[in-house]
Amino acid sequence: MTREIQQKLRAEARNLLEKGKVDRVIGYGAGSLKFATTPLIISDKANADRLVVNPFIHNNLSVFLPDLCGKVAIVAKVCDARSIISLVQNKQIAREDVFIIGVPCSGIIDLAKVQKLTGLDRDEIGDMSWKGDKVAVTFAGGSKEFSAGEVLAGSCLGCDCSGFQEFDLVIGEIKTLAGGKDLSRNKIQEMEAMSPAQRWEFWKNEFSRCIRCYACRQLCPVCFCERCFVEETEPLWVSPLPKWQDNLIFQAVRMMHVAGRCTDCGECERACPANIPLGILTGKMEDIVEELFQYRAGMDKDAPPLMAAYQPEEAENLMR
Amino acid sequence: MKKIKKQNAARLLEKWQKEFTVFVPSKASGVAQMAVWDGQDLAFLEHNRNTVIPPKANFLPSIQKMFGFRKEEGGYVLEPTDEDPPKQLLFGIHPCDARAIAIIDMVFKDAYEDRYYLSRRQNTVLVGMACTSPYDNCFCTSLGFGPADATDVDIMLTDIGDSFLIEEITDKGKEVLAGAKDVMAATPADEKKARAVKESAKARVSTKIDTDEIGKRLPLVFDDRKFWEEISAKCVSCGICTFLCPTCYCFDINDEMLRDGSGARYRNWDCCSFAVYTKMPTENPREDKWRRVRQKVYHKYAFYPELFGIIGCTGCGRCIRQCPVNWDITQTLNSLPAGTPTKKQETQKSS
Ligand code: SF4
Ligand code: SF4
Ligand code: SF4
Ligand code: SF4
Numbered sequence: 001m002t003r004e005i006q007q008k009l010r011a012e013a014r015n016l017l018e019k020g021k022v023d024r025v026i027g028y029g030a031g032s033l034k035f036a037t038t039p040l041i042i043s044d045k046a047n048a049d050r051l052v053v054n055p056f057i058h059n060n061l062s063v064f065l066p067d068l069c070g071k072v073a074i075v076a077k078v079c080d081a082r083s084i085i086s087l088v089q090n091k092q093i094a095r096e097d098v099f100i101i102g103v104p105c106s107g108i109i110d111l112a113k114v115q116k117l118t119g120l121d122r123d124e125i126g127d128m129s130w131k132g133d134k135v136a137v138t139f140a141g142g143s144k145e146f147s148a149g150e151v152l153a154g155s156c157l158g159c160d161c162s163g164f165q166e167f168d169l170v171i172g173e174i175k176t177l178a179g180g181k182d183l184s185r186n187k188i189q190e191m192e193a194m195s196p197a198q199r200w201e202f203w204k205n206e207f208s209r210c211i212r213c214y215a216c217r218q219l220c221p222v223c224f225c226e227r228c229f230v231e232e233t234e235p236l237w238v239s240p241l242p243k244w245q246d247n248l249i250f251q252a253v254r255m256m257h258v259a260g261r262c263t264d265c266g267e268c269e270r271a272c273p274a275n276i277p278l279g280i281l282t283g284k285m286e287d288i289v290e291e292l293f294q295y296r297a298g299m300d301k302d303a304p305p306l307m308a309a310y311q312p313e314e315a316e317n318l319m320r
Numbered sequence: 321m322k323k324i325k326k327q328n329a330a331r332l333l334e335k336w337q338k339e340f341t342v343f344v345p346s347k348a349s350g351v352a353q354m355a356v357w358d359g360q361d362l363a364f365l366e367h368n369r370n371t372v373i374p375p376k377a378n379f380l381p382s383i384q385k386m387f388g389f390r391k392e393e394g395g396y397v398l399e400p401t402d403e404d405p406p407k408q409l410l411f412g413i414h415p416c417d418a419r420a421i422a423i424i425d426m427v428f429k430d431a432y433e434d435r436y437y438l439s440r441r442q443n444t445v446l447v448g449m450a451c452t453s454p455y456d457n458c459f460c461t462s463l464g465f466g467p468a469d470a471t472d473v474d475i476m477l478t479d480i481g482d483s484f485l486i487e488e489i490t491d492k493g494k495e496v497l498a499g500a501k502d503v504m505a506a507t508p509a510d511e512k513k514a515r516a517v518k519e520s521a522k523a524r525v526s527t528k529i530d531t532d533e534i535g536k537r538l539p540l541v542f543d544d545r546k547f548w549e550e551i552s553a554k555c556v557s558c559g560i561c562t563f564l565c566p567t568c569y570c571f572d573i574n575d576e577m578l579r580d581g582s583g584a585r586y587r588n589w590d591c592c593s594f595a596v597y598t599k600m601p602t603e604n605p606r607e608d609k610w611r612r613v614r615q616k617v618y619h620k621y622a623f624y625p626e627l628f629g630i631i632g633c634t635g636c637g638r639c640i641r642q643c644p645v646n647w648d649i650t651q652t653l654n655s656l657p658a659g660t661p662t663k664k665q666e667t668q669k670s671s
Contacts, residue, residue, distance in 0.1 A: 031646045033457060038646040039554040059645060063556065121369060122641070123456035209351050211373070211382055211589070213559030219644050231596050240574050241383050241588050271644035273372060273560050274351045 005103060005172045006053040009075065012101065012169060014048040016073050022099050023070030026061045027051040034122055035111055039064065051075070055130065058108045058153075060267045062221040066092045073099040078161040078174060082263040082298030083221040085166055089298070090261055090305050092224050102167035107148060107156040107177050108266075109135055112275065114151050118144065149183045154279040155266030158184030163299060187280050188287070203248055209274035210247035212240070216268035216278060217254060222261035222297075229253060255281050260289055260306025263298045321506040321514075322486040328502035329365055329484065333357060333411065335500060340409035340445065343378060345371050354378055354410055364412050368449055370458075370636055374566035375410055375417045376424060379440045382563075382589050386436065386573070391581030409445040409496070416460045416634040418446050418472035420566030426628045427569055436587075445496055448473030449484075450514075452521050459527040459635035459650055467525060468518035478514040485514040529653045531621075531631060538622045540659025545610065551652050552613035554645045555593070561639035561647070562591040562616065567632045570597075592616060617652060 013025045029040030029050050037056050041064065042048065053075075061074055062083040076084060081100050088095045109128055114137055115121060126138035134145045149157065159177045167174075191199060214230075217223045229237045230250055238253070239246045255262075264286040269279040289295055295306050324332060336342050337357070345364045346355035353373035388399035421441070428437040450468035451458075460466055470476035474493035477484040485506055488494045497503060506514075541547060562568040572590035577583035590597060592615050598606045606612045624632030633649070640648045 032640065032648040032651060033646055036646045038648075041553045064554075121455070206350070209349060211559070211563050213563050213591075214594075215556075215558035215560050215644055218556040218558040239576060240572065241576070241586055243383065267644075271558070271560075273564060273642045276350075 002053050002055075006051070008171045009053055009101065009103065010048045010051050012171065013042070013051055013073065014045045016099065017043070017045040017048065021071070022073040024068060025051070025073045025075075026064055026068070027075035027101075028053070028057045028059070028061075031056070034125070035109075035128060041068070053103055055106060055109055055128075057103070057105070058270060060219070060221055060265045062087060063219060063267070065098065065221075066224055071097050071099065073101055075101050075103055076167075077103060077105040078164055079155060079159065079263060079265045081164065081166060082296075083265055084298070085301050086222055086261045086263055086298035087224070088301045089303060090222070090224070095301055099168045100166060102170040102174050104172040104174050105156075105177075106130060107152040107159070109151050110153040110156075110270075112270075113153075114146070117146060117150065148177070152177070153266050153270070154184050154187070154283065155264050156184075158264065158283065166301065185283060185287075187277065188284050191280060191284075204244055206276045207247040207251065208244040210242055210244070210251075210276060211274060212242040212247065212250070213273060215271040215273065216251070219267045219271040220258065220262075221265070221267070222258050222263075223254065225257070229257075251276075251278070251281065255285055258282075259285050260293075260295065261297050262286065263296075321511055322488070322497070322503050323480070323483045323506040323510055324486060324500075324503050325483050326365055330362060331502055332500055334359070336409050336411075336445075336496065339496075340407045343375075343408060343410045345369075345412050354413075357411070367453075368412050368414075368451075369453055369455065370414055370417065370451075370638065372564060372638070372642065374420065374564060374636075374638065375413055376420060376566050376569070378408060378410060378444070379421065379437055380424070380569055380571065380589075384436055384587050386585045386587055388584045389582065396581075405440040405443050407443045408440070409447060411447045412449045412477075413446050413473065414451045414636075415448055415465060415467060415469040415472065416451070416458070416636045417566050418448055419460075419465060419469070419634045420636070421446070422472045423567045423624075423628075423630060423632055423634070424569050426630070445475075445492055446473040447493075448476045450476065450478040450518055450521060452479055452517060454521065454525045455637050455641065457527050457637040457640050457648075457650070458525050459529055459637065461522060461525040461635070462527075462529045462531060463631055463633065463635045464531075465634075466518075467521040478517055480510055480513040480517060483510065485510055527635075527637070527650055529635075529650050534621055534653050534656060535625065537656040537659055538618065541656050542614070542618070544657060544659070547657055548610040548614045551655075552610040555609060555613055555647050556645060557593045557595060557609055557612065558644065559589075559591040559593060560642050560644065561649075562593055563589050564638045564642050566634060566636055566638070567620065592619070617649065621653065 016022045024041055024043045026041050028037040030052050031038045035056050037052060039059050039061055040050055060080045060083055062080050065087060084098060084100055087093045111122060118137060120139055124139060128135060128137050133148055135151050137144050156177060161174055161176045238249050262282050264282045266279055272278060293306060333342055342357040343354040344357045345368055348355060351373060352371040354371060354375050385401050387401055389396045428434040454467050470487055470489050474490045476487040476489055488497060570590045571587040573587050575583055575585050593612055595607055598604055606615060620632040
């Protein structure tokens with residue numbers, strides 16, 4: 001199945017480049033690590049055969065779009081495609097400059113979760129593959145099966161493709177995963193059950209590990225500010241020293257800035273080398289945005305950006 | 321050579337705890353790093369792979385207070401932080417990370433002796449552990465040493481089943497082992513076992529680079545903009561590969577000040593992948609991403625050898641494993657164009 005899709009994708013990419021319909025194609029290439037793929041940006045049709053589709057196409061490639069000139073075709077899962085539309089809504093790219101190639105996705109297996117469940121590192125795992133609705137993990141001296149709920153990325157569990165219409169081309173069949181929003185909100189519910197003091201303790205502990213590598217910001221497609229507030233020195237909004245308090249402020253302000261453009265794609269959490277569960281914040285934020293404004297970023301290219309439009313009758317109780 | 325039974329290793333750590341703050345590889349904080357031993361956890365005796373946060377953090381902390389200051393009539397009064405740096409013992413450090421510390425030493429005691437770094441360094445004992453389970457992308461054997469090399473530690477341990485073989489490398493190492501009750505003499509059979517363990521560890525390092533060839537090619541490809549643009553296209557300019565690199569030592573200096581003019585000066589990790597790193601009032605020589613990626617490679621593989629006669633990379637593979645887009649330095653190094661120096665220079669001359 002994925003082989004067929006891969007062949008088709010390569011043919012389409014070759015064709016688009018050959019006919020001059022696009023200047024570049026962004027997709028996934030084979031990674032150098034086990035269970036990894038790597039972003040691949042090509043302009044020569046001879047390189048189309050380097051494109052791959054497999055269960056490990058985790059990067060959200062839309063982050064590269066604003067920097068590429070010309071017309072670009074991009075391989076996208078539904079969540080990535082929503083980020084692309086979010087960029088269009090926020091006028092970072094023009095819709096007609098992007099050709100969105102949708103590929104089906106059976107959910108991204110969260111390697112960090114598998115590592116935690118098995119106690120094994122990436123290179124100690126033999127294989128990971130779908131077996132019906134379970135993920136079979138093999139390793140030296142055994143194998144284990146996990147349910148999708150245990151090993152899928154949090155953002156995949158909350159996947160909802162219904163109503164997304166913006167693909168220019170779809171290879172295979174795209175459908176919503178059977179995870180269910182509830183599963184993806186488990187951690188948020190745990191947080192909500194805590195007292196404010198417990199929550200404070202929790203985040204203090206998490207943000208003590210932050211090293212301010214800014215991978216979360218750099219990988220985020222909708223962190224597109226030319227100059228991030230953390231780089232301002234006059235005034236100094238937040239100290240550049242990675243103290244937990246400032247780390248928390250950095251992330252809290254980043255969240256406020258991406259509210260209404262974040263699609264809860266999960267890329268920031270995946271990038272974080274310190275394993276900080278940023279998905280709790282993006283997930284909760286998406287919920288709040290939806291509840292208060294009935295707004296989901298990246299669904300409608302013509303909808304004005306949430307934070308740039310105001311209707312007098314909306315959410316009066318927001319400003320309390 | 322000596323040895324100690326694994327079940328007695330904890331007692332050795334307890335002995336050291338009386339004199340040192342003992343650090344061990346730990347995941348307790350949520351990320352693998354050297355952490356103060358809690359007296360309980362002994363998982364690292366059986367399974368000890370490279371930590372995500374490199375042990376350089378024990379010498380060059382991500383935040384270090386340099387001095388305090390306070391405003392007094394007519395100026396500032398400095399308050400030096402002269403408390404003695406902690407006496408620390410790093411247990412289970414891998415040969416590559418010990419090599420990395422030796423590499424950074426060269427910078428901090430070169431033209432200027434950096435007391436913040438060197439005082440910690442002098443107060444530290446490194447107890448190495450031969451790395452018996454290298455990652456699939458480690459490439460230390462291409463850099464003139466290997467996963468069981470004892471050159472840069474004070475004591476070296478090798479797992480030989482129910483015991484660790486102990487090699488005392490430095491006087492410091494001998495000193496801290498003196499009087500340790502459970503340490504016994506090793507037998508020739510133990511030593512033979514250790515040799516076999518080391519050999520098989522070495523054989524498991526499968527990723528290779530050719531440093532001779534790299535040394536020849538790098539001077540020829542510096543201006544190959546097309547190559548560097550292609551190589552860097554997928555990099556997103558985060559701080560992961562440099563912050564987590566055990567040999568990257570760049571730091572920034574920042575003050576924290578209260579309204580009354582008192583405060584402190586700190587230094588914290590900085591990173592050449594950030595565009596602001598070289599930003600100056602009027603220009604930025606490395607505003608382009610490809611120039612920054614090129615800098616990272618050249619600093620380690622060209623400038624460091626030129627300055628100190630050693631490559632500034634240990635092949636630990638952290639920058640590959642942790643990179644969020646799987647940018648792989650070995651792929652870059654292995655795909656450097658051969659370059660055609662004479663022809664190129666000729667055409668440049670004639671055009
Ligand atoms: S990716 Fe993680 S460690 Fe890096 S700045 Fe973001 S939260 Fe901090
Ligand atoms: S904040 Fe995180 S989840 Fe939201 S769009 Fe950015 S990378 Fe994706
Ligand atoms: S970790 Fe990867 S993406 Fe980040 S700066 Fe390094 S090479 Fe670029
Ligand atoms: S450059 Fe990469 S492989 Fe080399 S020492 Fe640094 S992190 Fe390790």
